[in-house]
Amino acid sequence: MNTHDLSLLGWTDSLAAELPAGTVPARVARVDRGAAEVISADGHHHVKYGSRVRRASSDDPVALPCVGDWVALKELPEGRHELEAVLPRRTAFVRGGVSRTSRGGLSGDGQGQVLAANVDLVFVAEPSMHATDFADLGRIERLVALAWESGGTPVVLITKSDLFERGLDDLLADVAAAAPGVAVHAVSSVLGEGVALVRDYLAGSRTAVVLGPSGAGKSTLVNALAGDGVMETQLVRAGDGRGRHTTVHRELIPLPGGGLIIDTPGIRRVGLYEMTDGVDLVFADIEALAGACRFGDCGHDGEPGCAVQAAVESGELAERRLESWFKLQREAAWMAGRTDARLRKEQQNRWKIIHKEMRRSGRNRP
Ligand SMILES: Nc1nc2c(ncn2[C@@H]2O[C@H](COP(=O)(O)OP(=O)(O)OP(=O)(O)O)[C@@H](O)[C@H]2O)c(=O)[nH]1
Numbered sequence: 001m002n003t004h005d006l007s008l009l010g011w012t013d014s015l016a017a018e019l020p021a022g023t024v025p026a027r028v029a030r031v032d033r034g035a036a037e038v039i040s041a042d043g044h045h046h047v048k049y050g051s052r053v054r055r056a057s058s059d060d061p062v063a064l065p066c067v068g069d070w071v072a073l074k075e076l077p078e079g080r081h082e083l084e085a086v087l088p089r090r091t092a093f094v095r096g097g098v099s100r101t102s103r104g105g106l107s108g109d110g111q112g113q114v115l116a117a118n119v120d121l122v123f124v125a126e127p128s129m130h131a132t133d134f135a136d137l138g139r140i141e142r143l144v145a146l147a148w149e150s151g152g153t154p155v156v157l158i159t160k161s162d163l164f165e166r167g168l169d170d171l172l173a174d175v176a177a178a179a180p181g182v183a184v185h186a187v188s189s190v191l192g193e194g195v196a197l198v199r200d201y202l203a204g205s206r207t208a209v210v211l212g213p214s215g216a217g218k219s220t221l222v223n224a225l226a227g228d229g230v231m232e233t234q235l236v237r238a239g240d241g242r243g244r245h246t247t248v249h250r251e252l253i254p255l256p257g258g259g260l261i262i263d264t265p266g267i268r269r270v271g272l273y274e275m276t277d278g279v280d281l282v283f284a285d286i287e288a289l290a291g292a293c294r295f296g297d298c299g300h301d302g303e304p305g306c307a308v309q310a311a312v313e314s315g316e317l318a319e320r321r322l323e324s325w326f327k328l329q330r331e332a333a334w335m336a337g338r339t340d341a342r343l344r345k346e347q348q349n350r351w352k353i354i355h356k357e358m359r360r361s362g363r364n365r366p
């Protein structure tokens with residue numbers, strides 16, 4: 001069994017302080033109905049969920065382990081392990097569910113789902129050219145809002161920068177205006193430009209995800225960062241007893257130069273997240289202008305004395321940006337309306353109790 005230096009997987013002293021006594025730390029590389037693939041100091045393990053995790057998650061799927069989670073393993077006889085607890089998450093990509101009380105053909109069972117946890121950096125990949133169109137600023141705004149919402153730090157990557165011979169600087173300036181306070185970089189995985197810079201963000205064993213539309217060059221970038229070995233073939237016993245090689249897509253990818261990338265189908269198909277604070281952050285310029293509106297609750301939609309509308313008229317604020325803000329505000333409100341606030345609160349409280357309980361039982365254990 002190969003050994004892993006846990007700090008290379010992102011293990012920190014503050015996490016160590018949360019580890020219940022008598023358990024071993026591990027990071028979730030992948031989950032699979034009732035069990036997880038984890039990496040601990042002594043290698044990979046396939047672990048089943050212990051009764052505490054099963055109980056907590058039957059009430060609330062948010063308590064289910066997910067890729068990126070740090071977990072506590074309990075050693076069982078014969079070298080087996082059980083997943084005893086999920087350590088507190090620093091950040092989380094949550095897909096909001098539909099309210100338990102909602103009716104009328106909406107899918108979902110009213111509960112949120114955590115798609116990835118403990119993600120430090122969110123690379124928002126948007127191609128400089130998409131078919132015959134330039135980078136889509138509205139999509140960048142949406143993904144940056146999702147990134148802020150997760151608790152991670154967004155970084156915008158304008159990919160396929162080699163497709164631009166002239167005018168790239170103007171595009172980057174437009175993108176920077178659409179994502180205030182967020183670093184924007186041009187990347188060409190084909191030419192290898194900007195790839196080292198992306199790698200630098202991951203120094204100190206940080207964990208990142210790459211969001212972006214299909215064809216943005218996400219896989220190409222991850223391959224450029226990881227080199228070979230992203231796809232790992234594994235010997236699987238087929239039904240007839242003979243070995244068979246299959247390609248296993250690892251969802252937590254440790255990079256050779258340090259740092260980790262989380263790449264899951266769920267993260268790739270981002271769409272319906274709750275975003276409220278995230279939208280406010282990505283439109284910080286509009287929020288700042290709004291301070292000067294005559295009415296405190298100004299909707300910037302024709303009210304008298306609206307400083308935001310005035311900024312659009314003077315050309316200080318792009319009209320496209322205000323429209324994009326309206327759109328994301330509506331969407332955020334719609335999502336919030338679909339999720340039962342009471343249920344959400346309850347989930348948060350339950351999390352607090354679980355962690356408290358976990359710590360207490362950890363201390364009491366011999
Ligand atoms: N010109 C150019 N093409 C690129 C670059 N990076 C990727 N491509 C090409 O763009 C296409 C899509 O790249 P992928 O890496 O598969 O894109 P993706 O974002 O992973 O797409 P999905 O898997 O559908 O989400 C491929 O044909 C790549 O060869 C680049 O830097 N420059």
Ligand SMILES: [Zn+2]
Nearest residue numbers: 293298300306
């Ligand atoms: Zn206003």
